Amino acid sequence: MADSLSELSQLTPGAHPLRREVVVRHQLERILTAVVELVAARGYRNVSVAAIVKQAGTSRLKFYENFSSKEDCFLAAFDAGIEAASGRVAQACEAAGSELPARVGAGIDALLGFLAERPALARACALQAPSLGAAMGDRRARAIASFAPLLDGARESATVSELPAGVEESVLDGLYWLLYDALLSGSPEPVAELRGALVEFALLPFLGPASARQAGAL
Amino acid sequence: MSSDQPGERPEQPDELARLPHGRHGLSAEFVAHNQSQRLLVSLIRSVAAEGYNATTITAITDGAGVTTRTFYKYFDSVEACYLAAFDAAVELLGARLAQVFGSAEDWPLQVRACLATALDFFSASPDLARLCLTEPFVAGPAIARHYQEQVERAVPFLRAGRERSADADSFPPTTERGLIGSIASQIGRKVSAGEAERLPDLLADLVQFALTPYLGAAEARAVALAR
Known part of the structure; x- marks a missing residue:
């Protein structure tokens, strides 16, 4: 999104025969970027449609062509952000192969890398989105569940026997707790320390404390 | 809204005793006869029924039967009242x-x-x-x-x-x-x-x-x- 924005800003209006759908897509992306930046900086409750429109350099008309409300707009940005983050994690896990510590390490690295690149998105989605209350529906739970590929195959690779059913979901909940806490404290810094904690916690139920600790220290 | 006098509304121990309902003895500890606790009970009721976002000072004071001025005697914001209840x-x-x-x-x-x-x-x-x-x-x-x-x-x-x-x-x-x-x-x-x-x-x-x-x-x- 950031890339396409900088690309767009280099265009001189009128100098390029942009096709209509390209313009529309850029407008949409500008609005989504604007809502995320504003919500991260000011808090969800303190952001208005007027401010989003101004920051995005678009018009109210264009805003309402795409979204019915501030809430609708923010939820679209939230969904897009979670999809991008979980996609990045799944891809990194796949690329790392089937060995569990390597897979989990790659997935956590990808997640922390994504959050470091997009700090406003991280703050908006983790810290501000819950302010919407009931309007969030089950998005928080679905968002956490979308990172399930991180633990694909973990049960099969486990050295701990008789794992409880649903341990994967419980582990994702715990990972989110640790990550959320780091975001509350400012940013996911220091990343190295957080990385170790997340890798260790993800592996602990499957490999036991000693192996988990060893993998986290790598 | 009624004037800012103590006991703006008659105490309603029976109604309050039902809130928050349950068997953990909250009625004794929460439902003491004073305004700040009436405010806490009202906030708990509002948050449970409508959510935090809909829990305004007016919603809390209406539920507690006290004035806005009374609210500000005890709490300076919904957030402060929420934290006290929490x-x-x-x-x-x-x-x-x-x-x-x-x-x-x-x-x-x-x-x-x-x-x-x-x-x-x-x-x-x-x-x-x-x-x-x-x-x-x-x-x-x-x-x-x-x-x-x-x-x-x-x-x-x-x-x-x-x-x-x-x-x-x-x-x-x-x-x-x-x-x-x-x-x-x-x-x-x-x-x-x-x-x-x-x-x-x-x-x-x-x-x-x-x-x-x-x-x-x-x-x-x-x-x-x-x-």
Whole structure:
């Protein structure tokens, strides 16, 4: 999104025969970027449609062509952000192969890398989105569940026997707790320390404390 | 709205005694006859019924039968009133947990008894469950942080389990924070889904999840399923 924005800003209006759908897509992306930046900086409750429109350099008309409300707009940005983050994690896990510590390490690295690149998105989605209350529906739970590929195959690779059913979901909940806490404290810094904690916690139920600790220290 | 005099509305002990309903003795501790506690009860009722976002000062004062000026005598914002109610609920639960913790001798049974107590506490009062477990995040990062700190007070109790493990010295430092956080999240999700009354159903799974890293799966399961 950031890339396409900088690309767009280099265009001189009128100098390029942009096709209509390209313009529309850029407008949409500008609005989504604007809502995320504003919500991260000011808090969800303190952001208005007027401010989003101004920051995005678009018009109210264009805003309402795409979204019915501030809430609708923010939820679209939230969904897009979670999809991008979980996609990045799944891809990194796949690329790392089937060995569990390597897979989990790659997935956590990808997640922390994504959050470091997009700090406003991280703050908006983790810290501000819950302010919407009931309007969030089950998005928080679905968002956490979308990172399930991180633990694909973990049960099969486990050295701990008789794992409880649903341990994967419980582990994702715990990972989110640790990550959320780091975001509350400012940013996911220091990343190295957080990385170790997340890798260790993800592996602990499957490999036991000693192996988990060893993998986290790598 | 009525004038700012003490006893602006006749006390309504019967009505208030029903709130928050349940068997954990809140009526005695919460429903003392004074304005600030009426305000807390009104806030709890509003947050449970409408959510934090809809809980305005007007909603709270209307429910408590006091004026806005009275509200500001005790609290300077909805957030402050919310925090007071939250802390009162945490204190009640904390007292209950301290009692239960001492009643079991063996650490795994202590963990189980404490989890059972927390689940019973919140299932007996879905209003407090929502107040304490789902709305802190809605109320914003400062309150969410306070919530997490309260939840993590349980960390040292769980950490005591490391002594039971052959790998006692190799536990990752954040093990207990992750375990406790996961448990709190799982309970919160059930409350979010409107299933607070069914929280005790989670007991066996949560006990097993909490104990497995320390005792191994087989022993953890035995404790979880013990009658």
